[in-house]
Amino acid sequence: MGTVRSSDGTTITYDKIGSGPPLILVDGALCYRASGPNGGLAAELADRFTVYTYDRRGRGESTDTAPFSREREIEDLAALIKEAGGSVHLYGISSGGALALEAVNAGLAVEKLALYEIPFVVDSSRAPIPADYESRMESLLAQDKRADTVKWFMRAGVGLPGFVVAMMRFMPAWSKLKGVAHTLPYDVAFVAPFEHGQPLPADRWTSSVPALVVCGGKSPAWMTAAMRQLAEVLPAATHRTLEGQTHIVKPAALAPVLAEFFGEGR
Template identity: 60%
Template sequence: MNIVYSRDGTAIAYDKIGSGFPLILVDGALCSRTNGPNGPLAILLQQYFAVITYDRRGRGDSGDTKPYEIERGVEDLSALIEEAGGSAFVYGISSGAALALEAAKRLPSIRKLALYEAPFVVDNTRAPVPVAYLEQMEGHLSNERRGAAVKQFMRKGVGLPAFVVAMMPLMPAWKKLKSVAHTLPYDTILTVEHQRGTASTLSRWSSVTVPVLVGVGGKSPAWMRNAMQSLARSLPSARLQTLEGQTHIIKPSAITPVLKRFFEEATIV
């Protein structure tokens, strides 16, 4: 484990494996460098790139200076890029894709960007996230109802069926999910304005001109596929790629060749 310090002094824990041009992997909600899809993905990608996985603030071994703002997450990524040599490729999954987009909007040090299934809701193919979603989430957490916060995220944010959410406390991973529940508002702040059922808010990132790959699973629900199509259209230099047979829980072996191909097309200046 290594430590880099963000602009506000927060310690950000990271691991680096492999060699080559730096590639930073950004986790989605409730995941960390030791718990989630990016750890196994890094192992597969290390033969092509110097792969960095890190604990987003508030998770794992990273610090959690309050209050959280989107800019803090961008500054964390900026510190990692500087530590890696001053420029990098970035891959973000789920809410990590939203953070990566924000970073690419502000950081010219990001040379190329790959995104997988940012959880946006741009039409009526699923219910939008409730207006009071963030306030309800913060209410659960302020009253130490971590389990309720996770359930709200899974039911109203992810859109899982009620019976699935009801069974989650019986899962072995439930304790780990609750341990990072306090970071769910951070993911919500990143995404909630783009989960209201309209695509117009995606113009926020129209200034992101670096090459972008927008990935979506062929077996993912219509609302997700529609959202990623809209996102790709809203970015000046983006292309959409559907990974057949995949869902939001993307298999590392499925996306590794896609990322390799995309990032190796880049011209390093």
């Protein structure tokens, strides 16, 4: 375990395993080193890369500094990239992919970028987020209603059926989800502008960094449509579908695809 200090003084805690070119993995909503998919993915990639996983601010063993802004999370990544040698490959899953995308767009030293299923809503194949999505989330958190905040995110943001959300409170991980509920607005800040059922803007992301946009073959139509469209608007992107995979992608299925992409042309 190591730590780096971000520009605003926030301490970001990370793990590093493996050897080879540096690769940073970015978690999505409610995930961190001790609870999420990137630990298993790092283990699958450690034979070819020096893999960094980290706790985004406010989660796990990282600290936090108010007020939040999207720029602060990008600065956190910048500090970790510096620690990793100054230039890296970058992978982000779900809303962590949106953070990674914005970090590259901001000019961080990334050689190649891979993204898995950012939850943009770009057409009518699912309902857009409600108009009060963000304000209601902030209100629930202000009242310290963490369980209700997670439920609201799962229903209105993720689009899960009500009965599925109701059952989640009986899952062993429920207490961990509530523990990081206060960071949900951080993820929402990156994805909510593109969850209103409108096509992605053609000129929003201008970086020429080579990108790989991946989705699961068994994921819902709205998710796969968003990833196809994202690959079309990025200046230097290719699209890949992992047959048999969902949003909960298996590390063993994803790792070879990432290793092939990041291993080319280095």
